[in-house]
Amino acid sequence: MSETRRRLLLVTLIASLALLARAEAAGPLKIGIIAPQTGNLATDGNAYLGAAQAVIEAKNAAGGIQGRKIEVIAYDEKGQVNEAVNAARRLLTEDRVAVVLSGSTSGNFLATMPLLNQYRTPALAIATSPKVTEGGNRYVFRIAQLIPDRVRDNVQLAKELRAKTVGFLQVNDETQRVYVKSVKELVEKEGIKVLFEEWFQYGDSDFSAYLSKLRQAAPDIVYLGGEVTQCATILRQAKETGVKAALVLPTSVVGENLLKAAGAGADGVYGQTIWVPSALTTPEARTFEALMKQKGLPSSYYSVIGYTEAQIALAALAKAGDDPEKLRDAVAASSIPSPLGPIRFDKNGHGNAVGRVFQVRGGLWNLVK
Amino acid sequence: MILFGQQLLNGVLIGAIYALIAVGFTLIFGILRVVNFAHGELYMLGAFVAYTLIGKMGMPYLLAAPVAAVVVALLAVPLLTATVGFLREQDETATVLATIGLSMVLQQCALLTWGGDPVMIPTPFGETVTLGPLYTTGQRLLTLAVAVALIAGLTWFIRSTNLGRGIRAVAQDADAAALVGVSPSRIHVVTHALAGGLAASAGALIGPVLAIHSAMGELAIFKAFVVVILGGLGSVPGAIAGGFALGVVESLGAGFIAGDYKDAFGYVVLIAILLLRPAGLFGKVAA
Numbered sequence: 115m116s117e118t119r120r121r122l123l124l125v126t127l128i129a130s131l132a133l134l135a136r137a138e139a140a141g142p143l144k145i146g147i148i149a150p151q152t153g154n155l156a157t158d159g160n161a162y163l164g165a166a167q168a169v170i171e172a173k174n175a176a177g178g179i180q181g182r183k184i185e186v187i188a189y190d191e192k193g194q195v196n197e198a199v200n201a202a203r204r205l206l207t208e209d210r211v212a213v214v215l216s217g218s219t220s221g222n223f224l225a226t227m228p229l230l231n232q233y234r235t236p237a238l239a240i241a242t243s244p245k246v247t248e249g250g251n252r253y254v255f256r257i258a259q260l261i262p263d264r265v266r267d268n269v270q271l272a273k274e275l276r277a278k279t280v281g282f283l284q285v286n287d288e289t290q291r292v293y294v295k296s297v298k299e300l301v302e303k304e305g306i307k308v309l310f311e312e313w314f315q316y317g318d319s320d321f322s323a324y325l326s327k328l329r330q331a332a333p334d335i336v337y338l339g340g341e342v343t344q345c346a347t348i349l350r351q352a353k354e355t356g357v358k359a360a361l362v363l364p365t366s367v368v369g370e371n372l373l374k375a376a377g378a379g380a381d382g383v384y385g386q387t388i389w390v391p392s393a394l395t396t397p398e399a400r401t402f403e404a405l406m407k408q409k410g411l412p413s414s415y416y417s418v419i420g421y422t423e424a425q426i427a428l429a430a431l432a433k434a435g436d437d438p439e440k441l442r443d444a445v446a447a448s449s450i451p452s453p454l455g456p457i458r459f460d461k462n463g464h465g466n467a468v469g470r471v472f473q474v475r476g477g478l479w480n481l482v483k
Numbered sequence: 484m485i486l487f488g489q490q491l492l493n494g495v496l497i498g499a500i501y502a503l504i505a506v507g508f509t510l511i512f513g514i515l516r517v518v519n520f521a522h523g524e525l526y527m528l529g530a531f532v533a534y535t536l537i538g539k540m541g542m543p544y545l546l547a548a549p550v551a552a553v554v555v556a557l558l559a560v561p562l563l564t565a566t567v568g569f570l571r572e573q574d575e576t577a578t579v580l581a582t583i584g585l586s587m588v589l590q591q592c593a594l595l596t597w598g599g600d601p602v603m604i605p606t607p608f609g610e611t612v613t614l615g616p617l618y619t620t621g622q623r624l625l626t627l628a629v630a631v632a633l634i635a636g637l638t639w640f641i642r643s644t645n646l647g648r649g650i651r652a653v654a655q656d657a658d659a660a661a662l663v664g665v666s667p668s669r670i671h672v673v674t675h676a677l678a679g680g681l682a683a684s685a686g687a688l689i690g691p692v693l694a695i696h697s698a699m700g701e702l703a704i705f706k707a708f709v710v711v712i713l714g715g716l717g718s719v720p721g722a723i724a725g726g727f728a729l730g731v732v733e734s735l736g737a738g739f740i741a742g743d744y745k746d747a748f749g750y751v752v753l754i755a756i757l758l759l760r761p762a763g764l765f766g767k768v769a770a
Contacts (some may be wrong), residue, residue, distance in 0.1 A: 152590070153698050157599045286743045313743035317702055319693045322493040323737035323745070330486055343601035343694045350603060351692070354611055354620045375601040375694050412600070 142185035143178075143431050145170060145424070146205035148198055148226070149217030151190035154316050157342055157371060162217030162240060162420035163188055164411045169424040172405070179432045187211060191218055193316065195225045202226035206233040212436035213237065213427045213445075217420060220246065220289040227251050236430070236442045238423035240416065242365075243288050247462040253438075255445055257422055257457050257465030259388050261289065264365055264469060265296040267386045268337060271471050271482070272306060275360055277334035281310030283324055283348065284339035290364070297337060309333040316341065321348050325355040335360045342367045346375035353379055360384060365469070369414035373477060380474045388454055388467040389418040390479040402453040422452040485616045490738035491731060492614075496623045498730020499630035503685040504703050505710035505722040506634060507678035513654045513717030514674045517567050517575070520582040522682055522707060523700025524589035529555045529683025530690040530699065531597050534604045544606050548629075548687035552680045559679025560672055562589075568671055586700065593697035604690030626688040633684055634723055637677070641719065646673060654717065709749050713756055715766020724764055728752070 147166055150159035170184050178184055187209045189201035198218050205211045206229055213236050216223050220243035230237045231251045239246060239256045242264075246256055272280060280301050284290045298308055310331040312324045318340075325348070328336065336359045338348055345367045352361060361383045363372065368385035376383075402421055406413045430444035449458050454467045471482040504526055511519045533551035536542040542550065566581040608621030641647035652660035653670040661667055685703075686695070693699075710729050714721025729749050736748030756764060 152594075153701070156594075156698060157601065157696070160599050312737075313741075314737075315743060315746065318745065319699070319702060320493075320497050322497065323490055323734045324742050326486065326489045326493060327738055343696050346601055346603065346694045347692075350609075350694075354609065356611055356618060371600050375603065377603060377605075379603075 142183040143436055144185050144187060144209060144211040145427055145431075146209060146211035146214045147186060147188040147217070148191050148201045148205070148214065149188070149420075150193040151188075153193040154343065155193040155219065155341055158366065158414075158416040159191075159193075159217045161371075161412050161414050161416035162215075164409060165406065165417035165420035166215050166217075166424035168405050168409045168411065169421055169428065173428050179428065184428070184431070191222060193219070193222070195222050198222035199225050199229070202229045206230070206235055211235065212431060212438075212441060215420070215423050215427060216240065217416060219287055221287055224288065227254060230254060234438045234442075236427075236438065236445050238427060238445070240419045240423070241289070243292060245288070247464050252463070253442055255426075255459055255463040255465070257426075257454065257467050258419055259365065259467050259469045260464060261293050261296060264386055265293060265300060267469055267471050268362055269297060269300045269304065271362065271384060271386070272301060272335050273304060275335060277306055277360070279307045279309045279333040279335075281308070281328060281331060281333035281336040281359065282339075283310070283312050283321070283328060283336055284314070285341070285344065286313040286315055287339075290339040293339075293364075294337070310336070314340070314344075316344075318344065319347060321351050322355065325351050325357055328352075328359070329355050329357050333359050335362060337362045337364075339364050340367070342371050342375055345372060346379065349376045349383060350379035362386070366415055368472060368479070369412065369416075371412050371414050373474065373479075378477075381477070382474060384471060384473050384482065385479070386469050386471045387415055388469050389413075389415050390470075390472050390481075396453065396455070398451050399453040418453050422454055422457060425450060425452055426457065486738065487735075489617050490734045492617050492619060493738075494731035494734030495727060496619060496627050496730070497734065498727035499627045500685050500689050500726075501706050501710050501729050502634060502723045502726025503630045503681055503688070505707045505714070505726050506637060506719055507681035508704075508707040509711045509714070509717055509719060509722040510650075510674055510681075511563075511567070511678050512711065513719070514650060515567055515571055515671060517571055517578050517582070519563070519567060519678070520579065520704060521562070521566070521585040521589060521700075522678065523702070523704035524586045524593070525555055525559055525679045525682035525700075526686040526703045527593060527695070527697065527700040528558070528589065529686030530604065530695040531593055531686075532683070533687035533690055534597075534602060534695060537605060544604070544608075544691070548684070551687045552684040555683030555686075556676040556680030559682075560675045563675040563679070564672065567675075568668075586704075590697050590700065597697065599697065601694035601696040603694050604687070606691035609691060620692070622688075622691045626692065629684065629688055633681060637681070638719065646670075650674065706749075709753055712763055713753050715763030718763065718765040721763055721765030728764075 149163040191198035191201050216239040220241040223239050223241035236253045240258050242258045282294050310333050363385035365387045368387035426448045429450045434440035434444035457465045472479040473482050508522045529551050532554050533547045536547035566585050570578040606622045649665040649670050652665050653667050657667045710725040714725030732748050732752050733745050737745040
């Protein structure tokens, strides 16, 4: 080896060590995740969390971001608003994460938003309430489909099914209140009457009292709410009670979990969503499916959003590092390919995922339109 | 009127499950003077063991449900002896905390074993059954029949057998019972097994009606609390009456007033009963 080559090798080695040392000194890039890991919403929360962790693990396995590892700090908010606020406070004040991913319901996420604004920390959420991005909080982004889009698709379904009357059997939370109000306004404009409206709580597990009333009211189509366990129970009990109406599930439960939980009870049910695995076959969707299968995670609405939001966070961290303002701008300008198509945010932080209506036939979700 | 009858029937059917869960819960309190926060998890385990016996071992439902109850009854003995049994005489707070810990451990074990997705137990009795203008399912009628039979059997056992008399004696005064030859530790083992078996029976019976999941015990324990306070802490007849009362009140309230206040109706009745009878329907006020 010549002297020049030896020197060049030595300089390269020293430069590499210096870079490595700088990366080590800078420490890991921190991503905080708040999701319900226990309680009634655990299935959805763990799907969101697991998928986000899987993307980040893969990134770490590939060397991290510019030599820096990504550290995930996840807290269980148990589906409770006070736990969600405590988790956000810990992430922002003690752990000092660069970005927050939230698999919380709208009500719980809305309670954490003032903290995110105060600590100028970008957050990507699954919450769908309009208030999430109408509040002028420039650090909050979400890719879940907005309520007006769901409403439009579901009212269109009522028209296509030639429904004259509708009903609502809904869970009492912020998102579903807004959803029901919007559907009612739109169906009444179409001359469709609202015959039935009942509200239950997260945690309710027996729906026989509501379904007895529903059977008597006999609307043509019923818009359901609740988490996957509740919807599976409602579907089974509706069949047992002899409810004849077409049933439309909330977007958040449309997926493989529901089919597994409800079994034959799900046959004929409708649902509008941005994600049904069997119906979307882009390379990004296949990569997502393969990773979920490898990790033993469900391919669901929650997991695909957890996966995509983590991808966006990683791309923004790679572009801007952990400086809050630069990171916020990088998220806002994001346009990475994802299983849901290329996601772009509007000026309020809404993502542009497109929904479709599906129906369960023969134990599988099939595209209706 | 038909809707009233239907809601009454719905209430009685779900009340039977509340009663079955609450009877085991109140037995533990009556004998050991301990609030067992892990009782809901024994109910959850009953459902999952039955689900596994049917799904993995191909056992028919009518066999799987009693086998699940026996398995959980046997499991309850070491679990409750290790927590309630050992700590009870030392510190009441430590005992309660130990049962909370046990409930968390059992819930996480269930999550690891059966996953987080809700599932339903398959049943051959899922078809709708009409009773004149009213309707229900074969499974709900079976649930009511088995719950009534188990409660009747338990009542006979406590009243008419030597072991049952021993249970009553220890509940009244453990020291005095020991003086006349009743072994409190033996009674405790029997009580743990009975409570576990009853809770598991409720889980295996309700599994085909409601989706089962690892956190289902949390809700059950809250209902059991309301039922036993309504009926009188430690009172078996109180737990039975309280269970049916809560089921009917919730069903009629949800059916005729407002569904989203369903849980509140139970608490309103509870407050009303406690104002009139501070020790509950069947409880005795301490002298």
